[in-house]
Amino acid sequence: MLQNDLSAMTLEKGTILIVDDNELNCEILSIIFSVHPIIIASNGKEALDVIRKKKGELDAVLLDYLMPQMDGLTFLEQVKEEKLLSRTPIFLITSEEDDTLAAKAFKLGVVDFIKRPLSAFIVQKRVESIIELYQTRAILEKLLEKETKKVRDFGRGLIKTIGAAIEDRVKDSRVHSHNVRALSRILLTKSEVGKNLTHQEISEVLEAISLQDIGKLSQDSILHNDSDHPNKEQQEEISERSKKAIMLLTDLQKVSHFKPFQFARDLAEFQKDNMEGHYFSEKIGHQEIPLWVQGVAFSSMIDSIIANSGKSGKEGFSEALKRVEEGEFGEFNSHLLKAVKENLDELQAVYG
Template identity: 30%
Template sequence: MNDLQNAPVSPAPAGRSTLLVVDDDAINCGILEHIFSPYYNIGMAHDGQAGLDYILERQDSLCAVLLDVVMPRMDGLQVLRQLAARGLPERIPVFLITAEASGSVMKEAYELGVMDVIGKPITPYVVLRRVQSVVELFQGRQRLRNVVQLQKADLLAQAQQIIELNRGMIEALAAAIEFRSEESGDHVRRIHDITLHLLAHTPLGRGLSDDVIEAIALASIMHDVGKIAVPDSILNKPGRLTAEEFEIMKGHTVQGARLLEQIPQLRANGAYPYAWDIARHHHERWDGRGYPDGLKGPDISLAAQVVSLADVYDALSCKRVYKDAFPREEVLRMIRTGACGCFNPWLLECFFGVEEQLSRMYRKETL
């Protein structure tokens, strides 16, 4: 008894404070309870099946399991096999306590994940030290896991803040361009929402991950960023542009792509390749008569096609410095007949399938 009194005391861990003894011998149970009760709550099961049931029902409260081998209903190795199949020995240290520690028993026990095999008769200070050392190891490992999880959560939160900051900067840049052309930032937000809706709620986005769809929608905000290079006298001209002025206006596509190329921080953003493509190609036409590269048909990326249609739809539906808003019926007629561009027939089919939902934005409703 003096050996036990001089042994180091390990406080019962919060949450996992129960040590389970699974043994059909009342004397062994009494000895083990006497050894460990000063340090842990003690659970008892007097056959293998009862022990397995106890573990499965209360696994989150267990700090260790002391498991006899020879027992009725289910022996210790059978219990251990059930625990190993569920991966529990990785989270709860299991000790085999037996007088029959043959080579085959020990070999299988260790293969199944048992932490130690303790022979009978039990030497109290030895079994106490061996069990406590392992319990403390598991506790330390769990504390380390908790710290890693907290650090991981902190890093994810910081990454999310950076993402939100980058998005805010992108939106601010795009909105500044809109203010130059005497528009509010609502235009770029609507382009974002229309693009997102078309890709997320029609077959257009089939095969695209949610992350890609979000990246394309974010990139759509920067479609007109090149207008920063267009003089105010042209950008805000209330009447029809001359041929020379229109050539300058058309240059906003190339200028936008160049501007994006010169922002190194943006290159690390997943939206960058879509933003570059959309800025340069959102005025291409399905029939090849667009600009700046005269791309035709499927040579135009899906992202640029969707933003092109979204841009036309929004431009027709809203008042601009050079025109009033068209009625919804006229907007749909002009898009359907090709009066304002030539679009992929499949794109138009998907667009008209959800246009009723899109039109709510212009009735002060939400998608």
């Protein structure tokens, strides 16, 4: 499908900006590239004004090195500073053979050199081939973005459907997921808990939270949230559900290629080891536990403690945190506890 979309698209002739104070040079280049609309600027300052107004319309910039008011390198420095032409090729026109100049120009974003005296055929072929390369890349990026959006939409549809099924099967799942997501968002965005995640990945982790009880779909009866102190039989049940969740989420990830399913699988992978507080320490055996996983797991556990205690609001949160700090639920990562203390007011505010 992607190949068909690409072949259906044509490469249009966009505008070429010629930056040169020599009228004859401008005329020659205008003739060579006569199939393109041409804009001429006599110096770097004029060219910057043109680019700021028309940067999305330019196919290429042909830049003379020696000009009054603002020379080629100064122009390139300004363009790079303002990030004006990251998707437009710039060609530097010069008669000089200077490796130092070439190194500076390439570092500032020049893609190729046009040497004087000009050879019309060679100049045209080199410039047009690079313009075509840039245009093809831009088309591919748009098509890939379109395909990526389809994947995201498909993945989010699956999450919505599965989330609804979980809510039907697990009592209070909607409220629990909402609270866990709110607590996790604070820890991931406002502390070192989310330091190794990008903004996009944090959003995907928050989406994954809706799937935290996916293993319970294998049960026949309506379930409640797990006890904060499961007995041996309940521990075995949680472990077995987690294994089923890992298998299901692995399959969903393979089918959809949607990152939240991978994050949900990571959470389930560690949940099967959620016995006697080991889930919240820095390692299980020799295996490192990502801090973001600990943050989401902590959020889930705190909300479960509050729900099982029968207390609500800030009082319920304060009591749950006190029990954690007193060691009732085992060992916790010191970095995680530090993040909780630093954001205590906001975390409490989730409960009113």
